[in-house]
Amino acid sequence: MIELINVTKSFDAQQVLKELSLRFDEGELIVIKGKSGSGKSTLLSLIAGLAKPTSGEIIVDGKHISKLPEHFCSSYRRDNIGMIFQKYNLIETLSVKENILLPLVPLNLSEELLEKRVAEQMHTFNISHKADELIKYLSGGEQQRTAIARAHIADPKIILADEPTANLDEVLSKNFIEMLEKMKSKNKTIIVATHDPLFFELDFVDRIIDFDS
Amino acid sequence: MNLQLLKYVIRYIERHAFKNTFLFIVLTLITWLLASIFFITNSMKYELSLGVDALPDIVLQNTKGGMRSTVDERVSEHILEIPGVKSVKGRVWGYYYFDAESLYLSLVGVDIFEPQERDSLVRLVNENEVPVNSMFVGEGVKALLARNYYSDYFNFIKSDGTKKRINIAGTFTSAISLESNEMMVMPKNELRDIFGYTEHEATDIAIDVANKTETPMLALKLQQEFPNMRVVVKDDVKVFYENIFNYKNGLFLALFTIVLFTFFVIVYDKLSAISSADKREIGILKAIGWRVEDILKAKLYEALLISFNAFLLGLVLALAFVYFFDAPIIQDIFIGYTTLKPSFELIFVLDIDTLFLLFVLIVPVYTLATLIPAWRIAIVDADEVIR
Numbered sequence A: 001m002i003e004l005i006n007v008t009k010s011f012d013a014q015q016v017l018k019e020l021s022l023r024f025d026e027g028e029l030i031v032i033k034g035k036s037g038s039g040k041s042t043l044l045s046l047i048a049g050l051a052k053p054t055s056g057e058i059i060v061d062g063k064h065i066s067k068l069p070e071h072f073c074s075s076y077r078r079d080n081i082g083m084i085f086q087k088y089n090l091i092e093t094l095s096v097k098e099n100i101l102l103p104l105v106p107l108n109l110s111e112e113l114l115e116k117r118v119a120e121q122m123h124t125f126n127i128s129h130k131a132d133e134l135i136k137y138l139s140g141g142e143q144q145r146t147a148i149a150r151a152h153i154a155d156p157k158i159i160l161a162d163e164p165t166a167n168l169d170e171v172l173s174k175n176f177i178e179m180l181e182k183m184k185s186k187n188k189t190i191i192v193a194t195h196d197p198l199f200f201e202l203d204f205v206d207r208i209i210d211f212d213s
Numbered sequence B: 001m002n003l004q005l006l007k008y009v010i011r012y013i014e015r016h017a018f019k020n021t022f023l024f025i026v027l028t029l030i031t032w033l034l035a036s037i038f039f040i041t042n043s044m045k046y047e048l049s050l051g052v053d054a055l056p057d058i059v060l061q062n063t064k065g066g067m068r069s070t071v072d073e074r075v076s077e078h079i080l081e082i083p084g085v086k087s088v089k090g091r092v093w094g095y096y097y098f099d100a101e102s103l104y105l106s107l108v109g110v111d112i113f114e115p116q117e118r119d120s121l122v123r124l125v126n127e128n129e130v131p132v133n134s135m136f137v138g139e140g141v142k143a144l145l146a147r148n149y150y151s152d153y154f155n156f157i158k159s160d161g162t163k164k165r166i167n168i169a170g171t172f173t174s175a176i177s178l179e180s181n182e183m184m185v186m187p188k189n190e191l192r193d194i195f196g197y198t199e200h201e202a203t204d205i206a207i208d209v210a211n212k213t214e215t216p217m218l219a220l221k222l223q224q225e226f227p228n229m230r231v232v233v234k235d236d237v238k239v240f241y242e243n244i245f246n247y248k249n250g251l252f253l254a255l256f257t258i259v260l261f262t263f264f265v266i267v268y269d270k271l272s273a274i275s276s277a278d279k280r281e282i283g284i285l286k287a288i289g290w291r292v293e294d295i296l297k298a299k300l301y302e303a304l305l306i307s308f309n310a311f312l313l314g315l316v317l318a319l320a321f322v323y324f325f326d327a328p329i330i331q332d333i334f335i336g337y338t339t340l341k342p343s344f345e346l347i348f349v350l351d352i353d354t355l356f357l358l359f360v361l362i363v364p365v366y367t368l369a370t371l372i373p374a375w376r377i378a379i380v381d382a383d384e385v386i387r
């Protein structure tokens, strides 16, 4: 369902991705490993339509997203992609609940439906007890669960996670892996970019792609 | 209307309470100042036009050695014989310097048997007989005298230096607040006594013309008839008043320019500076699936909430300031365009065009100043913003 054909991405003179061709199927959990600067985050940005490849094509569900104008990219992202960022990218001055429902705001849903979906997510990712707390007062693990709930709330087909455990201790990292399993059981296509060895041993990971080789 | 988006925007304004309160106050002040200026100029214009309309068509003034002098009102009979003249009247009026307040009061003499050119005087003379030794005063004058312990009478100093006591019989108002407020109206002969005039001496002669289009011709005829006199035509006075008014308007224009300049500096500042936190927030919103138009819509709500409410509040404040409190401080610019005024009241004149101009100046300009920088950030790859 996600296909990259001869994708090259350069920043000025630096070529980060070179003639990359990859294919991810629906419901797959893929781990992308590689050292810092190898282009993992760049790949996720390209798949999310946040950036455009220098050359080559990216096709998601038959849509050539590398060729879509910005307007369609945003719609595509809204309907298909849930992103969990390395630094979470939560809005510090909003509460947990407000952050989680943010992706649904432009959809103009009814208050009840919104409440229901947020409650579901907060319950699934065990953050209900902090619903009205501002992000800046949360622990790292709580922030992360908020970020996951936010990535999940619009029910995207594809979850992109960029070094999700980089700031977490071992217990929380294990927690995240449990969440990951939960999401995979809902048949999401999940791509995790990481150099955390914890991910390399998991039995529910379908594929590991090494960017260093 | 997306209620969820509105909720986000309200939270956004809350989260940046300091900045938004500041902007709100500045916008309110600017609207208030501009609206006040517009309201005052509109009211002044209206009042002056009323005042000029109340003037007689032609005024005859005597001169002596090039200076203004008094006339003998008995020439009226002769003037009345000129065809086209509707009415002629010798007027007794002038100014009285009131030491205690350092200002000039207008004194007007009336005679109940004569027609009055001013509506207020017509009403006054018809409804009340002005008794001998008494006067009617405008409300401004009444308050002014009361302040100086003259509640029932006033002691005028006559031209020969002796005192003359005139009782206050009552007050009057008229639609033309500017002139009526400062007026003291009494029988002609009392005023003659104060001014030191002789029995038939008048300040000038007021002539009303039957057919207004014949005024210039009549003026010419009068000039030939009385070569030593000055013939003042209403239209000339009008031009004179308008010139004074335009000068005052110029002062306001300067004030207006300063206010507008300030506004645009603020707008420019808003345009050029968008905080890194705001940039990041826009980047995040895009990354989680907001479209550029969603972001712009949020910014539109935000700008409208602030600027429209500030506009309304500024307008209400200006209305209260100008028409309820009679524009303290700013009125000083206007007062004294002929003499110092004992009091100042503005007539309510609402001009929709002015309101619309003000609205266009404030709300859309501010909205664009909010939208443009947000749009510039929103169209950049979110990737770069949140990296």
Ligand SMILES: Nc1ncnc2c1ncn2[C@@H]1O[C@H](COP(=O)(O)OP(=O)(O)OP(=O)(O)O)[C@@H](O)[C@H]1O
Binding pocket: A011, A016, A034, A035, A036, A037, A038, A039, A040, A041, A042, A043, B383, B384
């Ligand atoms: N917007 C950009 N402008 C210029 N250079 C960029 C940009 N984005 C990425 N790069 C460069 O591309 C290279 C790959 O970056 P990327 O973030 O994809 O690496 P990464 O594998 O995610 O590394 P890390 O493990 O440190 O997160 C880096 O050298 C980086 O400096």
Ligand SMILES: [Mg+2]
Binding pocket: A040, A041, A042, A086, A162, A163
């Ligand atoms: Mg990275």
